[in-house]
Amino acid sequence: MESSSSPLKSNPTAEEETSSRRIQRLSLHLNPPPSENSAMEMATCAARAKLNVNTTQLSLLMRGKHRDIQEKVYEFFRSRPDLQTPIEISTEKHRELCMKQLLALVREAGIKAFKYVVEDPFVYFAIAEAAGSVDVSFGIKLGVQYSLWGGSVINLGTKKHRDKYFDAIDNVEYPGCFAMTELHHGSNVQGLQTLATFDPLTDEFVIDTPNDGAIKWWIGNAAVHGKFATVFAKLMLPTHDANGFSDMGVHAFIVPIRDMETHETLPGVEIQDCGHKVGLNGVDNGALKFRSVRIPRDNLLNRFGDVARDGTYTSSLPTINKRFAATLGELVGGRVGLAYSSVGILKIAVTIATRYSLFRQQFGPPKQAEISILDYQSQQHKLMPMLASTYAFHFATLLLVEKYSEMKKTHDEELVADVHALSAGLKAYVTSYTSKSLSICREACGGHGYAAVNRFGSLRNDHDIFQTFEGDNTVLLQQVAADLLKQYKEKFKGGTLTVTWNYLRESMNAYLSQPNPLTSRWEGEDHLRDPKFQLDAFRYRTSRLLQSAAVRLQKHSKNLGGFGAWNRCLNHLLTLAESHIESVILETFINAVKNCPDASSRAALKLVCDLYAMDRIWNDIGTYRNVDYMAPNKAKAIHKLTEYLSFQVRNITRELVDAFDMPDHVIRAPIGKQTPVEAYSEYIQQVGFQ
């Protein structure tokens, strides 16, 4: 809401007037306010005001250090039209094609991803992202094989498993599944009901599905291709008392599900096809039911807990909960990969939508040429903060991948804790944002965005489930909130905060003191674009949410118990988690700007970073206003600056998306081509006109 012209503005008090004059004096360094130009004049003005971006330099920064192996993937599939996924394909054929893509990658292109899962995850994520840009299903199929099935064997098993399975997983001789989710239990993994009962007579585990709710559901690779499955089941050990068996908690077991020669389903295993899905139909999800399926004792993935020949249980970890946490902790790589790939998908969509918006023209001033639709304020509003967020997420997920890679090498405990919370938060935040953005991109491109060839449909449908698998976003955000509260309780007073939360100490102090009535009125562009102001604002919000959440939880716990109190504050806690993640993203972006070696790129990134910060603050302006962290006129200035920065970013949009450095054969959408004049003509040819 614009209030500049409001006759209703409450009369300032004398004191306010004084302080207002004081602010004016203090704002000597204030930049001139954004000039007020029409779209036409803006275009002229743009030539003057526009930043000069060196796309090559910026692109070098954005390509990432593992671009070479990505290019290998791109080039291989470019040279093999027979392996490219057509616009329309049946589920059955799509599944076969995806398997062919995976086999060709490994056996023909010679790109073996599995070793990187263990040795250099950054390279693995780069390969997975490139595979995903060929076909998201292919990227996920690869992830099922190497990160889920392969990762469970390597990370939850021991040397004997590695020796036995590594090569055959690597070259896809052993396609496998990750059978965790059951029909009745997805998020609540501790509620899984599948049983693995040790039989000391035969030295085997007996795998059973005790009821239909325990059918393993949504298991990738199960419907068609899988030979093995890592099955998560409650380990039941015989006891000598009346109970008969003791429940040792959820463990992972390698269960062969199909015959190595005939590919027939093995006795006791029933496999059904989960059928057509909203997207990702190149991945064959199936449902698995076990009836007394016997596997050797060696098939227990025994890194965190083992069963001896006589049925005694040993573990380096003392409790079921700790073993469970260690087991799930090893699976965090999936989240890192999803967050990273989600940004890759967002880049493709933003590239297509902004390039189309640059060349598409519609309406214009009377008796003049039509204008580019990206010159409309409304289109800038839809796409420019999205482009800024894409950059922000790029740096944030890069940091996450680097931390994760480091963690896999050092196993540093503090880093482990950091990566866990950061991966949960970024996966949830980024995939939710990308999902919404894919819809906005489609809508922003109108009818031509609805042509399947322009990709928004399949990207959206395929990406959609990123919000759910590897941890439902709503559940993951709660993990972030829980972690923040833990840090708050245990460490705020005197203890050390892990890296990601270090900022809380300082901003918590700021929060606990009175808000500054002066800075709450500062509205100069210099001030608003000062990283310190931006970070302070983001962190103040997080600190405030954290402190109030802690107090509310304590208050409600008395009457409602822990679970009830948590639920009572759930929306508050989710907002807290998002706020924290936004703070981390902004901090990472600000650092990336600061450390950018090339001046022209730095200026462009600074502009984009400011838009990211202003847009986020404006979107949550009610929060800031409610606590008078910002005066009404400051809120208004932020709104104006957001619109102005969107216009500024619009002027370097082409350079910004070119810097993602996605070649046309990766973008593929006719309306997203780098050379806009070709866009319509390719589109026309594509439907059959000569």
Place this chain on the structure above:
Amino acid sequence: MESSSSPLKSNPTAEEETSSRRIQRLSLHLNPPPSENSAMEMATCAARAKLNVNTTQLSLLMRGKHRDIQEKVYEFFRSRPDLQTPIEISTEKHRELCMKQLLALVREAGIKAFKYVVEDPFVYFAIAEAAGSVDVSFGIKLGVQYSLWGGSVINLGTKKHRDKYFDAIDNVEYPGCFAMTELHHGSNVQGLQTLATFDPLTDEFVIDTPNDGAIKWWIGNAAVHGKFATVFAKLMLPTHDANGFSDMGVHAFIVPIRDMETHETLPGVEIQDCGHKVGLNGVDNGALKFRSVRIPRDNLLNRFGDVARDGTYTSSLPTINKRFAATLGELVGGRVGLAYSSVGILKIAVTIATRYSLFRQQFGPPKQAEISILDYQSQQHKLMPMLASTYAFHFATLLLVEKYSEMKKTHDEELVADVHALSAGLKAYVTSYTSKSLSICREACGGHGYAAVNRFGSLRNDHDIFQTFEGDNTVLLQQVAADLLKQYKEKFKGGTLTVTWNYLRESMNAYLSQPNPLTSRWEGEDHLRDPKFQLDAFRYRTSRLLQSAAVRLQKHSKNLGGFGAWNRCLNHLLTLAESHIESVILETFINAVKNCPDASSRAALKLVCDLYAMDRIWNDIGTYRNVDYMAPNKAKAIHKLTEYLSFQVRNITRELVDAFDMPDHVIRAPIGKQTPVEAYSEYIQQVGFQ
């Protein structure tokens, strides 16, 4: 953000304390604050506090008066499994199936929709909605035939056209197209480039596509089935001066495109297939290119402008713009139908998502049973305001359909203006909301929401384009804003406002006076749930946005011209339009509550209406806070009340969705069945388990 526990609360001044006590005295009628119970206790409490809803009564109210013909459609397709669209189907087969569905509806079920387009549009919309619930593609295929192709012939033509085409359109002997959009021009219809040049020698029009940008694109029924097309083209009349031809503006012409016997494309017409789309693949969209295609003069749809044998032009309307407006004005029915059908789709999605959330259980307090996911505050936050909006939109689109039907009978001028703005606004607002909601529903149902059989994918993909066709939402909202500004300028001072805007007079007065410092602090539940407060808040916002937009536009016009000023204020104008539409929706809902004859239903609707109002206000709380329309504590009270009302609505969710009265064979999704125990078992059977 929760501020109750903030130590930062600014110290109240003495004056504030006095006024605070005064408010407390004034709030004697305040309801007790929402009780604070855990999810568990809530369940117990719910039994006590829960409204007793008579589903049969509420359902009678919600079914609408044309439910009988809808049931006929439902029952016919229920009895014909061969006509039901499978979960996965190729584009080619889907197109054939959709045509079969249409033919069967007309020729076997005997439901002929065309006469209702003219005589009783309400019945027509009911049929289209029911067809859409069978398959959204089928609903749109029907709309292309009767509302677009048929509607253009009847509404833009004269008696000769009606006599010649009515029956053959009605029984689908003449399947036809509505060829308006071109590759380069969608929203800007006046920019169409296709030419229709009168040849006085042969008494014919010659239809030409002057360049590739003028290829008719996205034309439904064109790729496969259409025999005719209503082609929108610039009418060129020969002149006796040097120009040679005079451009009379866009007119509509009936152009045969395929041979009646052989179905071969006619000479001079080139038809290509627009190919696979994000959704709606049962509709065969094609691209049409014309090379000197000759049609008789009679094929001009000549209601608003005619050409005599000698080439002279006559019209009852004086200018090109007026004729253009009259022509487009006749097409408003399409928007009415889309808004109405969009609510139908939203009802299906909300029904599936809430029913699943009621029976799905995950996590729970330690050592207790897991709880329904709809008992989580976060799930209530996702779905309860959506359910409330569905009710709100139900009444709003009902009003629109009634007004439109009335307009078609009376042609009352004020009603025409009213229906135009209302249909543009509601179509844009409702379809945007439904699109977002379909994604939220999928995500709220986790993995099981991703199974194609549970429908969110196809509903979202099919509905997606509702935001674009029949007027891009961003463009339509600008029409609403322009209309508001016109009303503001021309009629505010002394003139009469048309019905929908009447409220502006009063609220503009409120807005132009100082805000009431007392009411801005009232936070009692009685006050917040008072329809007067709610409407005042909604309308205040609209008035404020309208007044400030008018002032800003005037200011910027001096430097930027009209077009530049409009673009400069575009985001502001879109917010204004949305705010207005929300005011209209709330008013309609409040009236529906007031006029509800059954007390139990009235109480339920009142609860739902309050949630709608509180949720909307809270979503835009920054706006209200920025102008001190609401004090911080009032904002906080609104937030609390929104969460409390969500919880209250959750307690009657089953009844509220049951009242939509969508039988299981219309809902179809296994997880959306009315009897929840059957949901899992049907789902299990559906993938093949016995």
